[in-house]
Amino acid sequence: MKPCLLIPVYNHERAIVPLLAQLQAFGLPCILVDDGSSPACRQVLNDCAARHGSWVSLLQRPANGGKGAAVVDGFRWAIGQGYSHALQIDADGQHRVDDIPKFLQLGRQNPEKMILGAPQYQADAPKSRVHGRKITNFWVAVNTLSRAIGDGMCGFRLYPLAAVAQLLAGSRLAPGMAFDIDIAVRLYWQGLDAVNQLTPVRYPLDGVSHFDLWRDNVKISATHARLFCGMLPRIPRLLARHWR
Template sequence: MKTCLVIPVYNHERAIVPLLARLERFGLPCILVDDGSSPACRQELIDCAARHRSWITLLQRPSNGGKGAAVVDGFQRAIAQGFSHALQIDADGQHDVDDIPKFLELGCQHPEKMILGAPQYQSDAPKSRVHGRKITNFWIAINTLSTAIGDGMCGFRLYPLTAVGQLLSHSRLAPGMAFDIDIAVRLYWQGVDAVNLPTAVRYPLEGVSHFDLWRDNLKISATHAHLFCGMLPRIPRLLARHWR
């Protein structure tokens, strides 16, 4: 395995510096994707990349296109640089970086599968997020005719880039917060199995979230509906897969 980190960043100037400090010890090359951040965040990212040029590559998008668009840019750069796997992690400090060795170990054991973080919530988790995820996971089970994907929205994941590159060659993925749902379901349709890794998720008081309850839930609902329509002609193949 040749693995890199891919981190989409949008106005996380306060969280990204301590996150990078915690990530450096793992010795993984990192692709930071600035998704049209504010001048303050943009400058912070430029400074970080300059200080850590041995392991950080900075991509700068001219405008904010959404989490999915930023991650796709990171994946395409990783593929161009010859990486076999990309470990996606959010920039807001929610994820437990101490679980990175577990992701890498599972990736070595299952190099053709996607290793998906399965959030273990603490008491600080907003109830709306927790219950919303239950609805999302219900629809993912319908759209895959399986319970293989334990959580559809966790942004802490290890992807096999050969499969991702194949998917990107013929599919346009949701550019915003629905991206994590869209790519997981479509990779599953493509034949990529999932391994679910329990991982702690926290919501720090100083954290910055760009999830808009109404706007993003509407887009997520539209993505589920679109996937449902795509699932219908795949029913025979999905059922045959389960039978095998």
């Protein structure tokens, strides 16, 4: 197992510095993907890459393409560098980094499975996000005909990159906030099982959220609809898998 950290960043210049300070103790190589951030954030990321050059690599996208587009660029780079697993974590400081060893241990025990964060919400979680998550998880269960995926949207995950490379060769994933849903369902369709790890979530460390309530919910709904259409011809195989 040769894991790396993968962090998509878009205008989180206040949160990324303390996050990297926390992550350094784990001794993992880290890939930062700058998704077309502002000049101020880009300068902070350049400074971070220069200061932590022994373990931090910086990829810079020329324009903002969305979380999914940034993560896919990071995946491709990590695959090219020979990493076996990528531990995705959000840049805003909402995830508890002390849980990283739990994800890695589960990855060693289940090297061909996706290890998915299952969020434990705190009092600061917006009610709209909590209730929206319940709707998303209902549709994820429908589109996989299972409850294997505990949470479809948590951005704290460990992916086996061989399976990701296979998926990327034949699928175009949602580029924005619907990415986490899209890739989890499609990897499940591909045959991967999931291990769900409970982890606390807080909102967010620097007060910056790029989730647009209306625009992103429309895109997430469209992704659920596409996945539902893709699920229909897979029903026999999914049911047979469930019965086994």
